[in-house]
Amino acid sequence: MIKDQFTADPTARLFNGKIYVYPSHDIVPPEGEGRAGWFNMADYHVFSSADLVTWEDHGVILSQKEVPWADKDAYSMWAPDAVEKNGKYYFYFPTRGKGAGNGEGGFSIGVATADKPEGPFIPQEEPIQGVTGIDPNVFIDKDGQAYLYWSQGKIYGARLQGNMLSLASDPIIFRELPQEGHIEGPFVFEREGIYYLTYPHVANKIERLEYATGNDPLGPFTPQGVIMDESDSGTWTNHHSITEFKDQWILFYHDNDLSPDFDKNRSIKADSLFFNKDGSIQKVIPSLR
Numbered sequence: 001m002i003k004d005q006f007t008a009d010p011t012a013r014l015f016n017g018k019i020y021v022y023p024s025h026d027i028v029p030p031e032g033e034g035r036a037g038w039f040n041m042a043d044y045h046v047f048s049s050a051d052l053v054t055w056e057d058h059g060v061i062l063s064q065k066e067v068p069w070a071d072k073d074a075y076s077m078w079a080p081d082a083v084e085k086n087g088k089y090y091f092y093f094p095t096r097g098k099g100a101g102n103g104e105g106g107f108s109i110g111v112a113t114a115d116k117p118e119g120p121f122i123p124q125e126e127p128i129q130g131v132t133g134i135d136p137n138v139f140i141d142k143d144g145q146a147y148l149y150w151s152q153g154k155i156y157g158a159r160l161q162g163n164m165l166s167l168a169s170d171p172i173i174f175r176e177l178p179q180e181g182h183i184e185g186p187f188v189f190e191r192e193g194i195y196y197l198t199y200p201h202v203a204n205k206i207e208r209l210e211y212a213t214g215n216d217p218l219g220p221f222t223p224q225g226v227i228m229d230e231s232d233s234g235t236w237t238n239h240h241s242i243t244e245f246k247d248q249w250i251l252f253y254h255d256n257d258l259s260p261d262f263d264k265n266r267s268i269k270a271d272s273l274f275f276n277k278d279g280s281i282q283k284v285i286p287s288l289r
């Protein structure tokens with residue numbers, strides 16, 4: 001889909017009749033910067049398409065240097081999300097705060113706002129209070145209530161205030177999801193009254209995409225099965241989003257087919273996704289290898 005730069009963790013959203021994809025931007029940083037051999041991301045681009053064939057790169061919408069609370073040298077602008085509410089666009093991103101160091105952990109989740117899906121996005125002065133972790137995902141239910149999900153070893157969720165900038169309830173942990181094997185990257189959507197909580201999970205050695213269903217955005221959820229098996233390209237991660245475009249549900253995900261020797265330089269892909277009559281999801285087999 002995008003071949004002039006490495007992209008990962010794609011969140012696809014339908015805004016104004018077009019698909020906007022907000023991915024992470026994998027890079028190899030200048031010598032002596034970032035963390036060698038690890039994920040390195042300094043900024044975010046957004047891409048849009050009216051037909052899923054021709055894509056426009058709108059350029060950098062937010063960089064680590066612009067976030068007041070961030071460690072500006074951490075190269076840790078990991079998996080983001082973006083939603084629209086009342087004509088305003090909210091971009092959620094995890095990164096390390098000042099003094100968090102360059103090891104594991106130390107992530108908070110920030111919000112940047114814009115009047116258009118392609119920005120410019122203006123970051124808030126502080127990250128969301130009461131949240132530590134990565135992989136933010138926001139779901140807005142039919143009644144307008146918004147929920148924030150994220151991961152930190154386990155998957156968490158909470159209601160958001162109407163301002164979309166702070167929590168309105170204490171976080172809960174979804175303990176009904178698999179407790180064995182790493183789990184992260186929540187993505188929640190609703191279809192025909194069923195709430196789907198989907199997530200990458202290491203059931204074997206590397207991540208595959210799985211899902212659970214429930215009757216409420218905060219669960220409880222029942223694990224149902226696998227959406228996509230582990231990648232043949234060997235990347236340890238997968239990270240996805242699911243959206244409907246022109247009456248077709250689509251799974252956006254990533255692998256490292258374009259960087260077979262280094263699995264921290266990933267590329268996003270998309271494939272059609274189909275439901276059975278009972279709402280279960282048919283397994284998606286990547287069409288491009």
Ligand code: FUB
Pocket residue numbers: 008009024039078079134135184185237238239
């Ligand atoms: O892109 C960095 C991390 O890798 C994401 O936060 C995870 O979901 C995994 O894709």
